[in-house]
Amino acid sequence: MDTRVQPRDQRIVILAEGSFGILESKTATVLVRYLPENVVAVIDSVNAGKDVSEILEIGEGIPVVGSLSEALKFQPTMLAIGISPPGGKLPQAWRDVLYKAIDHNMHVMSGLHQFLSEDAELAERANRHDVVLWDARKPPSGLPVATCKANDVDATVVLTVGADCRVGKMLAGIEITHALRKAGLNAEFGPTGQNGIMVWGWGIAVDAVISDFTAGAAERIVLEGAENRDVLIVEGQGSLVHPGYSGVTLSLLHGSMPDAMIFCHQPSRKIVARYTVPLPPIDDLIQQYEMLAKPIKPAKVIGIALNCFDLTEIEALRVIEDVEEQTGLPATDVVRFGSEKLVDAIQKIHPAKR
Amino acid sequence: MDTRVQPRDQRIVILAEGSFGILESKTATVLVRYLPENVVAVIDSVNAGKDVSEILEIGEGIPVVGSLSEALKFQPTMLAIGISPPGGKLPQAWRDVLYKAIDHNMHVMSGLHQFLSEDAELAERANRHDVVLWDARKPPSGLPVATCKANDVDATVVLTVGADCRVGKMLAGIEITHALRKAGLNAEFGPTGQNGIMVWGWGIAVDAVISDFTAGAAERIVLEGAENRDVLIVEGQGSLVHPGYSGVTLSLLHGSMPDAMIFCHQPSRKIVARYTVPLPPIDDLIQQYEMLAKPIKPAKVIGIALNCFDLTEIEALRVIEDVEEQTGLPATDVVRFGSEKLVDAIQKIHPAKR
Numbered sequence: 001m002d003t004r005v006q007p008r009d010q011r012i013v014i015l016a017e018g019s020f021g022i023l024e025s026k027t028a029t030v031l032v033r034y035l036p037e038n039v040v041a042v043i044d045s046v047n048a049g050k051d052v053s054e055i056l057e058i059g060e061g062i063p064v065v066g067s068l069s070e071a072l073k074f075q076p077t078m079l080a081i082g083i084s085p086p087g088g089k090l091p092q093a094w095r096d097v098l099y100k101a102i103d104h105n106m107h108v109m110s111g112l113h114q115f116l117s118e119d120a121e122l123a124e125r126a127n128r129h130d131v132v133l134w135d136a137r138k139p140p141s142g143l144p145v146a147t148c149k150a151n152d153v154d155a156t157v158v159l160t161v162g163a164d165c166r167v168g169k170m171l172a173g174i175e176i177t178h179a180l181r182k183a184g185l186n187a188e189f190g191p192t193g194q195n196g197i198m199v200w201g202w203g204i205a206v207d208a209v210i211s212d213f214t215a216g217a218a219e220r221i222v223l224e225g226a227e228n229r230d231v232l233i234v235e236g237q238g239s240l241v242h243p244g245y246s247g248v249t250l251s252l253l254h255g256s257m258p259d260a261m262i263f264c265h266q267p268s269r270k271i272v273a274r275y276t277v278p279l280p281p282i283d284d285l286i287q288q289y290e291m292l293a294k295p296i297k298p299a300k301v302i303g304i305a306l307n308c309f310d311l312t313e314i315e316a317l318r319v320i321e322d323v324e325e326q327t328g329l330p331a332t333d334v335v336r337f338g339s340e341k342l343v344d345a346i347q348k349i350h351p352a353k354r
Numbered sequence: 355m356d357t358r359v360q361p362r363d364q365r366i367v368i369l370a371e372g373s374f375g376i377l378e379s380k381t382a383t384v385l386v387r388y389l390p391e392n393v394v395a396v397i398d399s400v401n402a403g404k405d406v407s408e409i410l411e412i413g414e415g416i417p418v419v420g421s422l423s424e425a426l427k428f429q430p431t432m433l434a435i436g437i438s439p440p441g442g443k444l445p446q447a448w449r450d451v452l453y454k455a456i457d458h459n460m461h462v463m464s465g466l467h468q469f470l471s472e473d474a475e476l477a478e479r480a481n482r483h484d485v486v487l488w489d490a491r492k493p494p495s496g497l498p499v500a501t502c503k504a505n506d507v508d509a510t511v512v513l514t515v516g517a518d519c520r521v522g523k524m525l526a527g528i529e530i531t532h533a534l535r536k537a538g539l540n541a542e543f544g545p546t547g548q549n550g551i552m553v554w555g556w557g558i559a560v561d562a563v564i565s566d567f568t569a570g571a572a573e574r575i576v577l578e579g580a581e582n583r584d585v586l587i588v589e590g591q592g593s594l595v596h597p598g599y600s601g602v603t604l605s606l607l608h609g610s611m612p613d614a615m616i617f618c619h620q621p622s623r624k625i626v627a628r629y630t631v632p633l634p635p636i637d638d639l640i641q642q643y644e645m646l647a648k649p650i651k652p653a654k655v656i657g658i659a660l661n662c663f664d665l666t667e668i669e670a671l672r673v674i675e676d677v678e679e680q681t682g683l684p685a686t687d688v689v690r691f692g693s694e695k696l697v698d699a700i701q702k703i704h705p706a707k708r
Contacts, residue, residue, distance in 0.1 A: 147598075212602065214565040245499075246608050247569060250601045252601075292642065
């Protein structure tokens with residue numbers, strides 16, 4: 001990554017035209033959650049005039065505006081593409097917005113499959129204005145086939161795994177990392193997807209890596225992220241039962257060689273999102289992860305992060321209790337009830353490794 | 355694929371300099387086995403003057419020569435790169451041979467990770483001589499995220515899975531396809547790796563596909579290969595316990611949605627090749643494949659293909675008997691003892707689907 005575009009140093013405008021607050025704007029939501037000091041405005045003409053907190057329940061004080069022109073008064077230095085269209089392509093309609101942002105000397109941050117930096121017209125324009133087109137999804141070159149070197153690091157490595165996409169593996173990873181730091185541990189987070197990379201400033205989008213080298217990418221993340229750390233929390237992707245992405249999930253498990261796993265789930269989710277595949281019971285899923293980890297490096301699921309955003313507090317507490325009883329593992333909703341239980345579980349295994 | 359380079363229409367010289375007959379020349383061996391009518395010579399100065407059959411026990415009548423110049427007398431129309439260097443890169447020393455081949459109006463067929471067609475110098479030269487640089491590993495553009503459409507085909511789909519790389523998944527697939535045809539079924543083989551693609555003339559090298567779309571590539575192979583067929587045998591890749599390639603393996607399983615699996619193994623293999631990972635018992639491995647198939651589409655292992663090339667006939671027969679007893683499944687070495695048992699197993703489930 002070009003050090004000029006570390007998101008924590010930018011004044012960011014998020015492009016979420018027509019989609020802010022809905023499922024397709026996950027990137028926008030994540031940026032608001034984890035870079036609230038940096039996000040100066042969100043572009044979405046549908047919600048223009050509102051405060052971000054009226055839509056997301058976070059991001060109080062950040063305005064939604066109708067256009068980039070309106071956002072310019074906040075002196076932005078970066079435009080972030082905040083939504084992920086199916087297929088990952090840049091809609092033709094957004095090009096004018098990007099041109100305008102570049103003409104106003106803003107960097108552009110994107111997590112699209114289609115790399116902005118490889119678009120001749122955008123690249124030429126960015127070059128002329130000396131700004132960076134940062135494709136968070138673009139993998140580094142020279143990734144290896146995995147070699148099992150991730151097993152050699154001193155840090156305790158914990159992988160967040162899950163029942164499906166979009167159940168909170170990245171969010172659990174970041175929240176646990178923050179909580180470990182609060183508890184006095186030298187913890188790092190290893191992002192493996194574009195959203196985590198955007199908010200955390202480093203990582204590799206493993207789903208954009210050629211499949212022969214995907215486990216090698218996970219290994220690289222561990223070797224880099226574990227250096228001089230007590231604990232590394234690696235962001236998981238997908239699920240072992242996801243028809244499209246299960247291979248990415250298994251590559252991450254075998255490439256990162258974790259010492260333990262945190263299982264993430266959204267209790268209200270009964271089928272794989274966008275498919276008709278029913279989700280197996282939590283116990284079965286946990287057993288699958290442990291069974292597949294075992295031949296390469298045994299690792300247990302030591303805690304459960306439940307995403308209860310769509311449940312009442314009473315419902316959430318009940319489901320957490322049920323899952324704890326069913327699995328015998330500590331469970332929590334890290335956003336609602338904090339990560340302490342999971343920090344305790346990690347601390348229990350951490351000294352054992354060292 | 356450019357229809358001008360269908361390998362069955364070519365007079366092929368295989369480049370296997372310094373490596374013919376050893377593990378790194380798997381491509382050369384496969385071409386000799388399945389395109390014996392097309393291979394006119396093998397280049398390897400170390401073995402020059404020998405007959406191919408002195409080295410491989412197949413390919414009688416095909417000469418090994420010391421250089422491309424010597425091979426020209428056989429009027430070749432295609433040079434095939436027959437060895438896979440670690441990392442997949444084109445060694446500098448081979449460039450001169452490729453230039454010479456192109457200058458003699460030969461097409462070039464390659465399974466290297468580094469695509470010849472994207473090499474400016476080679477591409478320019480090939481263009482000038484109106485020959486094709488065919489990168490068997492280069493995936494088509496526009497592959498989708500898997501959608502579970504592979505479940506809709508009428509053909510019975512069988513995936514060859516295995517304990518490790520290089521245990522005979524491609525070979526079993528091709529042998530079974532031939533045997534099914536002999537038995538009167540309209541069978542097709544779906545290649546998923548460069549060697550299978552080279553000998554069979556179509557397919558997608560799934561390990562060269564970006565990991566988000568690897569299961570989608572498997573789905574594409576099934577949709578194309580199953581059309582108007584009774585049975586499609588899909589070539590498996592890697593293994594669920596392979597530290598580097600397990601993700602490719604699982605993508606294939608979930609993307610191709612087989613009705614049944616054939617488990618392939620080399621009984622003498624005790625650890626994952628090139629790693630220190632011990633191979634679990636066959637039963638455990640079979641259980642893993644069935645367990646992972648189940649949530650997306652249940653499929654059983656219905657037969658076992660054992661690669662006993664390094665055992666005596668008596669040892670081979672004994673190990674086949676042992677494995678049949680241990681698993682309760684029909685087992686054979688398809689090269690040594692034929693594929694009939696596996697054809698029977700497939701025929702048993704085939705009418706059930708239709």
